Amino acid sequence: MDWREFLGSIISNASERDRIATEIGVHSVTLSRWVSGESSPRPHNMRQLLRSIPKQQRNQLQSLLEKYSSDVSDFEIDTSEQEIPYKFIMEVLDARASIPDLLRFWSITRLVLQQALRQLDPEGVGLAITVVRCMPPRDGKIRSLRESVGLGTPPWGGDLEEKALLLGAESLAGHVTVSCRLEHIGDLRANKTFLPAYQVEHEVSAVACPIMHACRVAGCLLLSSTQIDYFAPEARLSLVRGYTNLVALAFNPDEFYDPEKIALHIMPPQKRQQTFFDGFRQRVLKLMQDSSRSEKRLASPEAEQLEWQQIESSLLDFPPENRTG
Incomplete structure (x- = not known):
């Protein structure tokens, strides 16, 4: 039995096939194509596949995959990667307690984004993360959002701050800040209702999570990926929520606004800005x-x-x- 045959026996159960596909962040038909040989998983898909398989079957599948690809022998399947490390959380809290007010926002957001980038994109498949914050009110209302600290892996540049723009009601960030609810788009090519921050040729999926404190909002954490449905797995969305809560520690209390004060305008596109x-x-x-x-x-x-x-x-x-x- 080769790995395709073995995987086929596992996903013969429809509910298990759907569960595994959701955990990996692919369509269930993709699993069937791997089994039939129509396509093959990339290395990061193999790692996610192994993580999603029940423990009693994982070792056998890994052994079969090692015969197919030498890269698999280097995989360390650590399911603890689905949680933010406790040591890092304490590092952020220490920074919150000790860094001067003037440096707190930049220091904490950079610290959190660097760790989030490492954990959410360990294979370097392409991810951008940006802190989007409310601009100060005009006539008592928030009219736009400002991209501030941002980091990415190729095809995005490492530091995205120099490419920062103002976003409004037309953007995914604007929609999430107004609704105060996490929103993710599995395929931007099929769903063009709201635009993410950095549109590049290979950008495929995006997620935004509101930055909240005491039912007030300061903006959102915005992430874009080169992979379809990259943010579909609940474990990955949980990480996004967790890192967003850590980013909230970088803000002053007066930077959070009542949702009724958010009245975003439509902002001009990047080339006009x-x-x-x-x-x-x-x-x-x-x-x-x-x-x-x-x-x-x-x-x-x-x-x-x-x-x-x-x-x-x-x-x-x-x-x-x-x-x-």
């Missing part, structure tokens, strides 16, 4: 230099926020006919 961000860093430095001659000197985060607010004003005044395409 880009001209407003040209020279962003130079304008921030000028604000800081100018403030040095006044009584209140601006720190870098404060100057950046003022510049973001100026860009938001320009984009909100953008003619409606130029908000698409």
Whole structure:
């Protein structure tokens, strides 16, 4: 018996086939194609397949897979990877307690995103994670969201902060921030209702989870993957929720807003926004230099926020006919 035959005997039970497919994050028909030989799993799919198989069958399937691919012999099937390590949680709490206010947001979000990227994309198949935060209210309402700290693995660049944009009601992040509910899209090619943050040629699935505190919202954690249904497994969604709760520790209490204050506008697309961000860093430095001659000197985060607010004003005044395409 080879591995395809053995897998076929396991998934002959329809409910078990559906369970395994959901755990892996593929369609059940994909499992049938692996069994028939029409297609073959990639290395990260093999690892997920082994994790999803009951323990009493896992060793035999791994032995059969090793005959098919030498990579399998290096797999360490550790189901504890489905949980955020306790040691890391304590590291975040220590940072929350000890880091000065001015550095807390950047330090904690970078710390959490680095760990989340390692755990959610151990095979490097392609993942982007971004913290999206509410812009300060205008006339008592939140009109847009700001992408801030972001990290990714290829095809995304490592640091996504330089590509940050303002998002609105047209975006997946906007929809989730308004509804205060996690939302994931298994195939962006089939569902184009809401757009994620960084659209690249190989982007296929996305998930966003609201950043909450005491029934108030500060934005969301936004993730995009190159794989179809990558966020379908409940264990992976649980990790997304957990990392989102850790990111919430980076925010001040006054950065969380009552949901009724969220009234997002539709923001122009990336190519139309880009001209407003040209020279962003130079304008921030000028604000800081100018403030040095006044009584209140601006720190870098404060100057950046003022510049973001100026860009938001320009984009909100953008003619409606130029908000698409």
